[in-house]
Amino acid sequence: MTDWKEEILKKWNRQSPRKVEISDKLRDRLVCELKGEVFYKEPMSRHTSVRTGGIADIYFKPSNIEDIKTIYRIVKEENIPLFIHGLGSNTLVRDGGIRGIVVTLSQLKKIEKVAEGEDYADILVESGVGINRFVNLSCELGLTGSEELIGIPGSIGGAIAMNAGARGVEIKDLIREVTLLTEEGELKNISREKLDFTYRHLKISKGSVILCGLFRLKKGDPKAIASRLEDFQKKRVETQPINYPNMGSVFKNPQTDSKKTTKVYAAQLIEEAGLKNIRVGGARVSPKHANFIINEKDATAKDVLVLIGLMKDKVKEKTGILLELEVKVIGED
Numbered sequence: 001m002t003d004w005k006e007e008i009l010k011k012w013n014r015q016s017p018r019k020v021e022i023s024d025k026l027r028d029r030l031v032c033e034l035k036g037e038v039f040y041k042e043p044m045s046r047h048t049s050v051r052t053g054g055i056a057d058i059y060f061k062p063s064n065i066e067d068i069k070t071i072y073r074i075v076k077e078e079n080i081p082l083f084i085h086g087l088g089s090n091t092l093v094r095d096g097g098i099r100g101i102v103v104t105l106s107q108l109k110k111i112e113k114v115a116e117g118e119d120y121a122d123i124l125v126e127s128g129v130g131i132n133r134f135v136n137l138s139c140e141l142g143l144t145g146s147e148e149l150i151g152i153p154g155s156i157g158g159a160i161a162m163n164a165g166a167r168g169v170e171i172k173d174l175i176r177e178v179t180l181l182t183e184e185g186e187l188k189n190i191s192r193e194k195l196d197f198t199y200r201h202l203k204i205s206k207g208s209v210i211l212c213g214l215f216r217l218k219k220g221d222p223k224a225i226a227s228r229l230e231d232f233q234k235k236r237v238e239t240q241p242i243n244y245p246n247m248g249s250v251f252k253n254p255q256t257d258s259k260k261t262t263k264v265y266a267a268q269l270i271e272e273a274g275l276k277n278i279r280v281g282g283a284r285v286s287p288k289h290a291n292f293i294i295n296e297k298d299a300t301a302k303d304v305l306v307l308i309g310l311m312k313d314k315v316k317e318k319t320g321i322l323l324e325l326e327v328k329v330i331g332e333d
């Protein structure tokens with residue numbers, strides 16, 4: 001690796017690696033106390049949309065809430081790091097993988113209409129439901145408001161955690177209540193007024209996991225809804241490099257005025273810094289959308305990180321603006 005690549009990688013401040021020993025005792029506990037599936041030495045490239053990332057010591061799919069409570073108790077007693085994972089569409093796992101247990105809520109897939117008024121309906125959506133399933137089902141039910149989100153490839157849990165959004169609509173605009181399970185195993189329903197959403201972020205207490213969200217959508221004209229859905233889907237295909245593995249927007253758009261509204265787009269700054277199309281190893285700044293890094297051919301997480309460092313440095317040098325990552329980077333070198 002060339003010096004400048006090493007230099008960029010050094011800038012990433014990481015926690016020192018921690019060894020997690022999967023002892024026989026721990027294996028026995030996982031087998032006896034959990035109902036869901038447990039995978040050992042699981043490649044995270046299988047669980048991230050950019051298809052890079054090393055091996056997780058343990059990857060766990062709880063089959064119900066009791067299972068999540070149990071794993072929280074086990075990691076506390078055994079002093080093991082725990083990582084909550086959705087569908088990995090906004091996550092980059094470093095090549096050294098994850099020391100600890102990755103927990104995904106992909107098995108929590110219930111979605112149902114729970115209340116209805118004259119002009120609205122409330123939909124309860126568990127965290128493992130795909131965003132697109134939620135949007136499509138809402139539209140099939142003649143409900144409007146979520147069409148802009150069509151094509152976002154994550155889970156509802158990830159979307160709530162990230163306050164995902166597109167074309168002026170964010171999760172915060174549709175949600176009425178979020179149910180959390182705290183580190184202590186306590187269930188908490190938090191109403192919209194008390195939820196601290198900011199751009200691509202929901203602040204929740206440390207170690208908590210989002211179990212489900214209650215959404216309120218308005219009743220609308222089914223034909224108009226179907227046409228909006230088609231429009232937004234088309235726009236996404238036109239503007240995003242969906243034919244290659246990627247992790248969505250790498251950086252947040254800088255929020256430069258006092259009201260925190262978007263004044264300038266990260267993609268534009270990256271393009272103006274001359275970085276569109278640039279390659280490191282198998283990773284490339286997308287020629288279609290400069291805020292996307294695509295895995296063109298067998299990219300490593302290191303390739304992607306070097307590109308990220310380069311994008312940050314060049315934009316800072318040219319404009320003075322420090323780009324902030326939207327993507328979550330986890331794991332060891």
Ligand SMILES: Cc1cc2nc3c(=O)[nH]c(=O)nc-3n(C[C@H](O)[C@H](O)[C@H](O)COP(=O)(O)OP(=O)(O)OC[C@H]3O[C@@H](n4cnc5c(N)ncnc54)[C@H](O)[C@@H]3O)c2cc1C
Nearest residue numbers: 086087088089090091154155157158159161164165210248
């Ligand atoms: C092609 C493409 C297009 C995209 N377009 C958009 C877009 O238009 N708008 C947009 O906002 N995003 C977009 N994204 C990014 C991504 O899809 C969203 O951020 C999505 O909401 C992430 O969901 P996930 O389940 O994949 O989360 P993950 O990547 O698995 O996790 C993201 C973060 O959420 C946390 N998390 C996940 N589930 C839970 C849970 N149940 N409880 C607590 N924390 C949790 C994780 O710990 C992590 O910190 C795009 C991504 C791709 C690949």
